[in-house]
Amino acid sequence: MRKLAPNRKLKNPVEIIIQGITITGRVTAVEDNSGLPGVNVVVKGTTVGTVTDVNGNYSLSVPSTESVLVFSSVGYIKEEIVVANRSVIDMGMVLDITALDELVVVAFGQQEKESVISAIESVNTKELRVPSSNLTTALAGRIAGLIAYQTSGEPGHDNAEFFIRGVTSFGTGKVDPLILIDNVEVTTTDLSRMHPDDIQSFSILKDATATALYGARGANGVILITTKEGVEGKARISFRFENSFSTPTKELQMADPITYMRMANEAARTRDPLANIPYTNKKIDETIAGTNQYVYPAVDWQEEMFKNMAANQRANMNISGGGKVARYYIAGSMSQDNGILKVDDRNNYNSNVNLKRFTLRSNININLTESTEAIVRMHGAFDDYNGPIPGGTSMYKSTLQVSPVRFPSVFTPDSTYQFANHTLFGGDAGGNFMNPYAEMVKGYRQESKTVMLSQLEFKQDFGKWLPGLTGRLLGNTTRNSSFDLTRAYSPYYYGVMSYEKQSDEYKLLQLNPESGSEHLSYEPGYKRMSSSFYGEASLAYNQIFGVHSTSGMLVFIGRNRLDSNAENLSESLPKRNLGFSGRVTYGYDLRYFGEFNFGYNGSEKFDKGHRWGFFPSVGVGWVISNEAFWQSISQYVSNFKIRGTYGLVGNDEIGDERFFYLSRVNVRSAGGYNFGYNFDGSSGRGTSISHYANPLIGWETAYKTNLGVELGLFENSVNILADFFDETRKNILQTRADIPSSMGLWSIPQANVGEANSRGLDVSVDYTYSSSQGTWVVARGNFTYAKGVFKEYEEPDFSDVPWRSRIDMPITQEWGYVAQRLFIDQADVDNSPRQDFGDYMSGDIKYKDINGDNIIDEFDKVPIGYPKVPEINYGFGVSVGWKNFDVSCFFQGSARVSFWIDSYNMSPFRIYKPEGQDYVLETGLAKFIADNYWSEASENPQAGWPRLSNYAVSNNNQKSTWWMKNGSFLRLKTAEVGYALPDMVCEKILLSSCRIYLSGSNLLVFSKFHEWDVEMGGNGLNYPLQRVFNLGVNLTF
């Protein structure tokens, strides 16, 4: 086109031929500066436009400098920009987190987001990225409706506990949600191994219409994950590498050894003035003077055994691409997590915790014909674990189970043993005391776990015969196998035989010459395997007739699972499910929606008469914002939808027994009797019945109601999603309580008589803002409240002690005594009701007599504190980006939860032999006890720890409000700063994009409890949760 020269008269004034201005540029995603293919670049108000190529580049002729370019793409916020005088216009597009899933993944299919009337929450997988190898630690506080908490930080054992909408059943079976990856049921550990980069969609299905199709185990909610598929185009390689340092968030402080000895003497004398004191003045003085650290040891066991920091690495790579015939997505990841245990230099093996994880995934889509598609998914996950024989958590517990002054961890050899070829571990001649350092380094345990999954799926489009009809066939087999073994030598323990103070020389005595060994012995461990098969066939119909949209679906599933290592015949039989489910939906004019689902499932657990369960559900929805009368305010409230559902879902994992309709009779294995002169005549043994047959046991059923409101304000920049739910769970399996002894039964039968109810609220709010200069802000918050109570529970008649009844109390509520104070003196003890737990005196805990019968016993137990599973989980976070930088942080909190300090295991100075072991433990002294305890000098009735003792005082170890602590907290869960390299730099090094970031996890915690990380609750001596500092880089080619 010829440019219009100024001052030139037009030949034909009507026909103005304008020379187009060529604009070029690159469209990228702001998070990582990667090029975005397939973005529509259109001149506003015209049909002139183009599409970006595979690198995000475009070239377009625009009519004039006043033209407005509109950039739009599915899943990204539309951008508009005036051309002005530029010829190169680059654009960064921000992910539209609400429209990201215009297609929402629902049970066995996908639905348009607008028509979804179930309570389904989709999570943006970017939210799930935390600097940890365990995905379950990212869940708490990020998803409305999910209550989660983590109690241990040990690599390989750090899965979080999570529940959808709280705990709603008190059966002994499954109360946590069903987890499905690519429609196959997997365990929590498989979920923990998933890498967010491989996840295409992550949804949680909360109410009846969403989960009814999964009838067999959907009653506790469903987590549905699909993995990525290949995208047509040149191979895109993405690579991520992270290196982190982790340290404990908080460790239990121990008192210093001198205080330990002084308090041990006090503990011995305070209850029995004539007792021997365990530590003489000489020992105390010499230890203070530091005369010889081996003869008068003062050991800081935590310092001896644990490091401050551990390094972990993670790498993940995925390649996706394809052509017209086939597309592929291949991903591999590797991670290594180390523990914080120290290693003995003399050993040539490493007994620190080390967990290596490898996963490999390959998803291949093949277009066999125009209408047939085959998908092959193969996945393998391999764990290799190396660690101390008792395990990381036991090592932490054991630092409180040894005295700091009895023996050192290791002796430097004396003249006799200087040529010994083994480590001289400390011990005591007076008894076989456990040496935790020896337990840690004496050997190692290796564990190996494998999961192999292979899946074949066929999709057929029957559009030629009936438009909108599609079919699908899927078969999957999963094999799990794991085993472990230990290798250890038997440590040689030494004690001090004599000590010459003048020359500062000691002589050692070998304590166990006959049982020590220098060579490694081998112990095989467990060997476990399981295999399962899953098959699915479905038929779906989707069609739009004018303003009516309908869809229907029928699914048939079968599942079979077999475990090795069964302990009896019943356990060895396969576990099977068959199910037949369907869904019908109808929508009118995108305004009114209705849905009906059903599931008809059978399980092998139940008697023939109760084997099958029918679980229907219905729902309706109304998109008010699509109504004609709404258009006037639609620029303020762009989306307003209300919906309600009601339905039934079943659960067949109701208890540990397999077949309730069969009796379990053990002949010749109960008590017996001998006749004869010397009881050597005829003898025999009777029959015991461990289980009575009950053919009436059947499905546990949940009746769920859900009401939801969705609000989108200011052109969807603010979105609010709120759901109110109410669930009644009936037919919960429970042990019968009203069977009198006169029935003479061998074991108490169970029956489906329990009932529970749960109700609550989950809300999520998010806000997005983006400007054309490339600044963007995303903020989101969510809140979950779920309270589950007993409604019917078999219990004795508590009408005269109504506080003991469980009805209308939360399911994880604890009962205990109300502790008032410590007894002030003996007169106080004599004038108070008798406490029936053994001996007690002044300085011990005084409990309240609730029923006024002057005895403190079972009838004075009342519900105390909040439930053990939190009732409230909330989280909020902000991400901000400008130019190539981005900063984000996320807070997570928990409220309405209580936990109890384990006073029995923390009671200091106790010497005892645990069951099943041949060594002796001696409880150490925690600093919080030493700082605040009742002593005869101070006699403070509100002191933290009651009168000392060197044995467990059962009066003080009852469950009561004395040891109850509030477990609520607010935590800065993650924070991240990232920088994306500019395009020009990237192109020079042949990269498509590159982003470097620094992130941290568990950085700060605010709570009332300070002795250990409050999220661990009553397990204060578990392997601590880790604070992580992480440096990562993400490259795409």
Next chain:
Amino acid sequence: MVVLIGMNTSCKDYLDVVPDNIATIDNAFSNRYEARNYMHGIYSFMPGRSDASTNPAFLGGDELWIHDPISTGFNPRLWYLSRGDQGTDQPIANFWSSNADNQWQLAGGRPLFTGIRDANIFLENINKPFDITKTERDQWIAEVKFLKAYYHFWLLRMYGPVPIIDNNLGISATTEEVQRFREPVDEVVAYIVKPLMRHWQICRFILKMKLLILVVLQKLSLCQ
């Protein structure tokens, strides 16, 4: 659709995983050997009369005192009776119990009601074994009837009026049915004496049983 229905019917057997010969109570009476073992099991509920840790007569009568802390060879739990530790929550020497109440909570007692239930099961099923001779069967019936009477006697001695468990109630009995009434002492005594008199002819050949029957009758005539 037809295919799905067809698959469904054949698949109903898919969920039937249990093989047919899992152990049931009939296995305990399949032959003489099993039935004899079952009978030995009923004997095992006999309270130990000369054991200080199960017979309250030794330590529960305030005639003996033990120095605390206890380091004797037997379990001195029955001595706690003298210390005033008897209560309704976890009674000491709890003979009013069944095996479903945990054994360690019985504190010296025995689950006599399970013994009586097992005796009833034996009497219901003793016609099943095919290789027992008539005389043997009669003898065993007599022995078990004695044991049933003896267990009722022990309960009577400890608790006075007790329910008479003549027949077992099924597992699916209702709450009202399982709460049996305690029968008056006269009826309990008559119930105990009847089988002892009837089976005296057979039981007198077993020395221990003969002695026990004589003891029981003597005690009952004393308290009548």
